[in-house]
Amino acid sequence: MTAVLQSHVQGRWQASTGEGRPMFDAVTGDEVGRLATDGIDMAAVAAYGRRTGGPALRELSFHQRASLLKALAGHLREHREELYAVSARTGATLGDSKFDVDGGIGVLQAYASKGKRELPAGSVLVEGDVEPLGRTGVFLGQHVLTPLHGVAVQVNAYNFPCWGPLEKLAPAFLAGVPTIIKPATPTAFLTAELVRLIVESELLPEGAVQFLAGALQNSGGDLFDHLTEQDLVSFTGSASTAARLRTHPTLTARSVRFTAEADSLNCSILGPDATPGTTEFDLYVQQLATEMTVKAGQKCTAIRRAFVPSAQVDAVVEAVTARLATVTIGNPANPDVRMGALAGTEQREEVRRSLKALTDAGRVVFGDPDHVEVVDADAERGALLSPVLLTGDPDTAAFHEVEAFGPVSTVLPYDSVDQVVGLAARGQGSLVGSVVTADPDVARTVVLGAAPWHGRVLVLDATAAPESTGHGSPMPQLVHGGPGRAGGGEEMGGIRGVAHHMQRTAVQGSPAMLTAITGRWVRGSERTVTDVHPFRKHLEELRIGDTVVGGPRRVTQSDVEQFAEFTGDTFYAHMDAAAAAANTFFGERVAHGYLVVSFAAGLFVDPAPGPVLANFGVDSLRFLTPVKFGDELTITLTAKQITPRDTADYGEVRWDADVTNAAGESVARYDVLTLVAKQAS
Ligand code: NAP
Numbered sequence: 001m002t003a004v005l006q007s008h009v010q011g012r013w014q015a016s017t018g019e020g021r022p023m024f025d026a027v028t029g030d031e032v033g034r035l036a037t038d039g040i041d042m043a044a045v046a047a048y049g050r051r052t053g054g055p056a057l058r059e060l061s062f063h064q065r066a067s068l069l070k071a072l073a074g075h076l077r078e079h080r081e082e083l084y085a086v087s088a089r090t091g092a093t094l095g096d097s098k099f100d101v102d103g104g105i106g107v108l109q110a111y112a113s114k115g116k117r118e119l120p121a122g123s124v125l126v127e128g129d130v131e132p133l134g135r136t137g138v139f140l141g142q143h144v145l146t147p148l149h150g151v152a153v154q155v156n157a158y159n160f161p162c163w164g165p166l167e168k169l170a171p172a173f174l175a176g177v178p179t180i181i182k183p184a185t186p187t188a189f190l191t192a193e194l195v196r197l198i199v200e201s202e203l204l205p206e207g208a209v210q211f212l213a214g215a216l217q218n219s220g221g222d223l224f225d226h227l228t229e230q231d232l233v234s235f236t237g238s239a240s241t242a243a244r245l246r247t248h249p250t251l252t253a254r255s256v257r258f259t260a261e262a263d264s265l266n267c268s269i270l271g272p273d274a275t276p277g278t279t280e281f282d283l284y285v286q287q288l289a290t291e292m293t294v295k296a297g298q299k300c301t302a303i304r305r306a307f308v309p310s311a312q313v314d315a316v317v318e319a320v321t322a323r324l325a326t327v328t329i330g331n332p333a334n335p336d337v338r339m340g341a342l343a344g345t346e347q348r349e350e351v352r353r354s355l356k357a358l359t360d361a362g363r364v365v366f367g368d369p370d371h372v373e374v375v376d377a378d379a380e381r382g383a384l385l386s387p388v389l390l391t392g393d394p395d396t397a398a399f400h401e402v403e404a405f406g407p408v409s410t411v412l413p414y415d416s417v418d419q420v421v422g423l424a425a426r427g428q429g430s431l432v433g434s435v436v437t438a439d440p441d442v443a444r445t446v447v448l449g450a451a452p453w454h455g456r457v458l459v460l461d462a463t464a465a466p467e468s469t470g471h472g473s474p475m476p477q478l479v480h481g482g483p484g485r486a487g488g489g490e491e492m493g494g495i496r497g498v499a500h501h502m503q504r505t506a507v508q509g510s511p512a513m514l515t516a517i518t519g520r521w522v523r524g525s526e527r528t529v530t531d532v533h534p535f536r537k538h539l540e541e542l543r544i545g546d547t548v549v550g551g552p553r554r555v556t557q558s559d560v561e562q563f564a565e566f567t568g569d570t571f572y573a574h575m576d577a578a579a580a581a582a583n584t585f586f587g588e589r590v591a592h593g594y595l596v597v598s599f600a601a602g603l604f605v606d607p608a609p610g611p612v613l614a615n616f617g618v619d620s621l622r623f624l625t626p627v628k629f630g631d632e633l634t635i636t637l638t639a640k641q642i643t644p645r646d647t648a649d650y651g652e653v654r655w656d657a658d659v660t661n662a663a664g665e666s667v668a669r670y671d672v673l674t675l676v677a678k679q680a681s
Pocket of ligand 1: 155156157158159160182183184185186214215216236237238239240241242244245260261262263264299300403405431486487
């Protein structure tokens with residue numbers, strides 16, 4: 001009997017007292033290890049995450065957490081060969097392993113860079129604009145997000161033993177919430193290897209990641225029984241398991257956040273315009289064959305339903321079949337092998353059971369569910385299976401309901417774009433759909449019609465193809481998840497995924513209170529005008545609220561005419577008195593908005609070289625009141641947000657700019673964005 005894998009909980013590797021469930025090499029069928037969590041105190045695991053991991057993470061700023069994710073990605077990249085070696089035992093080819101391992105590392109990197117670029121310096125996430133709630137501006141509202149004080153429990157599926165845990169870890173970690181990883185049985189030995197590398201890196205704070213090498217339930221209890229309203233569960237797996245877990249009494253009683261990424265009958269639609277001989281036809285065929293064979297079709301995003309215009313069914317079947325016939329199947333360690341094994345023989349039996357329902361309903365046009373030619377492997381001891389392509393009647397329910405989680409797809413004919421939109425929806429909610437077309441009208445009708453049933457839709461044409469990431473690849477910047485049968489969850493999606501691990505709170509109060517709470521200056525709070533111009537202050541010396549007031553400066557007709565001539569902007573509102581008078585917005589000639597902004601810069605800058613290194617843009621520029629000839633402008637510039645960069649000798653400063661006229665009315669408002677040097681150390 002092989003050894004039982006250890007869990008990494010409460011800061012150390014812990015052995016289980018149980019005999020455990022076996023895991024098998026997908027190619028040889030040999031036992032590779034066992035899984036058990038008996039003897040692990042589930043209540044203590046959850047408490048450790050909350051008491052040790054949570055506070056340690058919340059001590060760090062978003063940027064510090066982002067730096068750690070980046071460092072972790074680097075560490076895993078250095079050791080990825082070790083992961084590939086173990087991954088081969090899950091049946092994965094090198095290409096499959098890269099999809100899983102490098103894909104997961106890529107998610108860490110994407111979140112690290114988003115964290116640095118899009119999140120503020122501290123650890124409070126301010127969402128949206130300040131909302132005025134009263135007449136005079138002394139009572140305001142602002143949404144803020146703070147990290148939950150619980151643990152993020154991951155329940156993973158077997159098909160992505162590295163990518164799955166990492167795509168869930170990245171947003172939780174960035175939010176400041178510790179993670180408990182529960183792998184799926186068949187491939188848990190690879191997740192254990194990943195966790196070993198994470199632990200050995202010693203990069204993450206104590207308690208930030210725990211790993212259960214086995215079930216959430218043992219003789220001592222069920223982890224879910226110990227969850228609270230501050231905890232979250234992110235489930236990936238089958239729709240039936242999701243349905244069972246989401247109704248766990250503790251989860252419902254305590255409103256524990258539960259998201260599910262479940263199975264999905266994803267479709268890909270060939271546009272009516274994409275006839276044989278077009279680039280789009282070839283793209284469609286290539287994509288379908290690839291989605292069937294990468295990871296031996298064990299991708300939640302793989303194409304299960306291939307909708308094709310009736311007239312093209314034979315051509316598509318012929319072209320896809322020709323491609324599938326060239327795929328060498330067998331031991332993924334053999335470099336000639338293009339498709340490896342399923343995760344295990346149990347999973348193959350499951351696929352065969354589902355295939356039975358599909359073959360009863362349709363016709364097999366490629367492959368044999370019970371026989372396959374393989375190289376360097378024993379087709380029966382290893383979980384090897386031929387790709388199977390079917391065709392059938394699109395009205396048959398089984399094609400829209402039965403997911404064969406392997407290299408299986410069905411080509412289904414359609415006769416009109418409206419019909420295919422309806423067929424797409426019969427999947428009852430999918431993670432992803434694609435339409436391959438060069439016709440914008442087809443793209444628009446399909447996407448807008450099918451979007452309510454999909455989490456992601458790829459429109460593929462000859463233009464996008466060279467850079468397309470493909471039908472089957474969820475992207476960290478974009479939502480991964482889908483409605484209905486696909487689980488109703490939304491993972492990743494950039495900073496949205498981080499926000500999911502935080503509580504959104506509407507804070508109401510005065511401007512000064514909101515400034516103190518958010519660390520971001522709110523209009524109406526105190527401004528500090530000192531003898532030292534704020535542009536002479538280094539990042540560490542600058543304070544939120546530091547202000548410079550410049551002006552007044554009179555705007556003359558000659559200024560406007562000079563500006564018009566110099567820039568070429570002779571728009572009638574500035575140059576043509578009669579036309580300007582006829583426009584109810586102006587009533588007379590007015591100054592250019594860009595002239596106002598330029599004058600404002602002339603009034604607030606401190607010109608000599610100093611800590612302010614560059615102005616890299618403006619945000620939210622609005623021209624609020626026309627500036628007439630003779631008006632006098634005053635600029636009030638106030639430091640609004642200070643964001644040091646950990647890895648640079650400067651940071652970003654956002655300034656509130658308010659240009660007013662002699663009557664005190666705002667004529668323009670905007671944020672000025674600058675880079676400001678830190679003090680030389
Ligand atoms: P599964 O049987 O539903 O198992 C998923 C996870 O749930 C495993 O970790 C499993 O643990 C655990 N689990 C099962 N029963 C449980 C219980 N009573 N309490 C706690 N945990 C429990 O799915 P799978 O066979 O691993 O994965 C294949 C399925 O996942 C496919 O249908 C596929 O479409 C779907 N999938 C979806 C996505 C997505 O992002 N939407 C991604 C990948 C896969 P054990 O292994 O220990 O039983």
